[in-house]
Amino acid sequence: xxxxxxxxxxxxxxxxxxxxxxxxxxxxxxxxxxxxxxxxxxxxxxxxxxxxxxxxxxxxxxxxxxxxxxxxxxxxxxxxxxxxxxxxxxxxxxxxxxxxxxxxxxxxxxxxxxxxxxxxxxxxxxxxxxxxxxxxxxxxxxxxxxxxxxxxxxxxxxxxxxxxxxxxxxxxxxxxxxxxxxxxxxxxxxxxxxxxxxxxxxxxxxxxxxxxxxxxxxxxxxxxxxxxxxxxxxxxxxxxxxxxxxxxxxxxxxxxxxxxxxxxxxxxxxxxxxxxxxxxxxxxxxxxxxx
Numbered sequence: 001x002x003x004x005x006x007x008x009x010x011x012x013x014x015x016x017x018x019x020x021x022x023x024x025x026x027x028x029x030x031x032x033x034x035x036x037x038x039x040x041x042x043x044x045x046x047x048x049x050x051x052x053x054x055x056x057x058x059x060x061x062x063x064x065x066x067x068x069x070x071x072x073x074x075x076x077x078x079x080x081x082x083x084x085x086x087x088x089x090x091x092x093x094x095x096x097x098x099x100x101x102x103x104x105x106x107x108x109x110x111x112x113x114x115x116x117x118x119x120x121x122x123x124x125x126x127x128x129x130x131x132x133x134x135x136x137x138x139x140x141x142x143x144x145x146x147x148x149x150x151x152x153x154x155x156x157x158x159x160x161x162x163x164x165x166x167x168x169x170x171x172x173x174x175x176x177x178x179x180x181x182x183x184x185x186x187x188x189x190x191x192x193x194x195x196x197x198x199x200x201x202x203x204x205x206x207x208x209x210x211x212x213x214x215x216x217x218x219x220x221x222x223x224x225x226x227x228x229x230x231x232x233x234x235x236x237x238x239x240x241x242x243x244x245x246x247x248x249x250x251x252x253x254x255x256x257x258x259x260x261x262x263x264x265x266x267x268x269x270x271x272x273x274x275x276x277x278x279x280x281x282x283x284x285x286x287x288x289x290x291x
Contacts, residue, residue, distance in 0.1 A: 004240045004241070004242070005240065005241050005242075005243075007237075007240050008236075008237045008238070008239070008240030008241030008242070008246070009237070009241060009249060010237075011233040011234070011236050011237030011240065012233070012234060012237035012238070012241060012246055012249035012250075013249050013252050014230075014233050015230045015231075015233040015234035015237060015249075016234075016249050016250050016251070016252035016253045016256070017252050017253070017256045018225055018226055018229065018230040018233075019226060019230055019253050019256075019257075020252065020253040020254065020255065020256025020257040020258075020259075020260065021226075021256055021257070021260055022221075022222065022225075022226040022230075023090055023253075023257045023260075023261070024257065024260045024261055024264055024265060025218050025221055025222060025226075026038070026087055026090050026091075026222070027090055027091075027261075027265060028214075028218065028264075028265070029214070029215060029218040029219075030087060030090065030091045031091075032208065032209065032212070032215060033208055033215065033218075033219075034201075034204055035084055035087035035088045035091055036084055036087075036194060036197050036198070036201070037198060037201070037204055037205055037208070038087055038219075038222070039080075039083050039084050039087055039190070039194060040190075040191065040194045040195070040197075040198050041219055041222075041223070042219060042222040042223040042226065042227050043079070043187045043190050043191050043194070043223070043227060044191060044223070045219060045220065045222070045223025045224060045227070045228075046187050046222075046223045046224065046226075046227030046228040046231070047184060047187045047188060047191060047228075048223075049223065049224045049227075049228035049229075050180060050183055050184040050187060050228045050232070051184060053180055053228065053232075054178075054180045054181065054184055057178075057180060059178040059180050059181060060176075060178065061178075061181055062174070062176055062177050062181070064174075066174075067173050067174050067177055068185075070169055070172055070173050071173065071177075071182055071185045071186060071189070072189055073166075073169055074166050074169050074170060074173075074182065074186045074189075075185065075186035075187070075188065075189025075190050075193075076189055076190075076193060077162050077165055077166045077169070078162060078163055078165070078166025078167070078169075078186065079166075079186045079187055079189060079190035079231075080189065080190040080193045080194065081158070081162045082158075082159045082160075082162035082163040082166060083159070083190070084194075085155045085156070085158040085159040085162065086155070086156065086159035086163075088152075088155045089152045089153070089154070089155030089156035089158075089159055090152070090156070091152070092149070092151050092152030092155065093149055093152030093153065093156065104157060104160040104161070104164075105160045105163050105164045105167070105247050105250045106129060106132060106164075106245065106247030106248045106250055106251065107129055107133070107164075107247075108160060108161050108163075108164030108165070108247075109164040109167055109168060109244050109245075109246070109247035110125060110129060110244045110245065110247070111164075112164055112165050112168040112244075113168055113244030114244075116168050116169070116172065117168060117171060117172075117244065119243075119244050121244070124286060125244065125245050127286055128245060128248065128283045128284070128286040129245075129248070129283070130283075131279050131280075131282055131283035131286065132248055132251050132279070132280055132283035132284075134276075134279050135251065135275075135276040135277065135278070135279030135280035135282075135283060138272040138275045138276030138279060164247060167234075167238055167246075167247065168244075170182065170235055170238050170239065171238060171239065171242065175239070179232060179235045179236045179239065180232060182235060183228075183231045183232050183235050186231075187227065187231070237249070248280075248283060248284050249284065251280045251283070251284075252280075255277055255280070
């Protein structure tokens with residue numbers, strides 16, 4: 001594995017681990033800040049953080065119709081539809097289930113990479129994906145309870161599907177574009193798309209307990225860590241790793257999500273977690289060896 005793939009795998013793993021923790025934060029705050037308002041607020045904070053990073057890094061800004069259209073689609077499909085569906089699905093289910101169902105992303109990425117990147121799935125990639133799916137099932141199983149569980153699962157599957165498409169579209173953006181610029185513009189698209197809804201439901205924002213330290217700390221984590229930093233790490237990792245199986249690193253998300261859900265939200269953890277962890281690690285090794 002060359003240097004770019006090693007660095008890319010580190011970036012992808014860090015991003016997935018951050019998002020695993022994000023599900024716990026979302027579950028703890030989504031009853032106080034509704035999903036759409038939560039996404040809008042985290043993007044406002046995240047966009048400011050990304051702009052500061054861009055100014056400090058003194059990146060070169062580029063503008064052309066083809067790439068700007070791609071970035072618009074990235075912002076609409078990934079940063080808007082996927083994240084709103086993810087937050088909504090987590091609200092209707094659990095932090096643990098939220099982190100697990102969206103791990104359908106690697107399978108969807110392999111499917112989308114075929115027509116968009118002309119990368120045909122190989123036998124090794126299919127074996128790797130099968131091991132990963134078995135690992136996820138071993139970690140959590142099928143024993144979930146909840147009044148709106150099915151609705152939550154549907155939203156989470158939509159989140160995984162759209163995030164996979166966004167992850168493939170990023171690789172079509174011209175390499176002269178800084179990942180910081182791509183990530184920043186994507187968050188701006190999401191803010192613009194969600195602002196009309198926020199305006200219509202402006203009373204919801206007014207009803208939030210803005211004096212709560214918990215709400216502010218949660219929003220800062222979601223905006224700076226889970227959005228600005230994690231989005232940059234994921235997008236950069238995708239470009240460096242450059243493989244449809246890069247989505248397998250997304251599977252570190254349920255590992256972290258399950259551990260933190262057990263630690264902070266009293267969600268159960270089973271012996272199968274360790275079996276699943278082993279299968280996921282093996283799936284990543286198999287994927288890398290078949291590159």
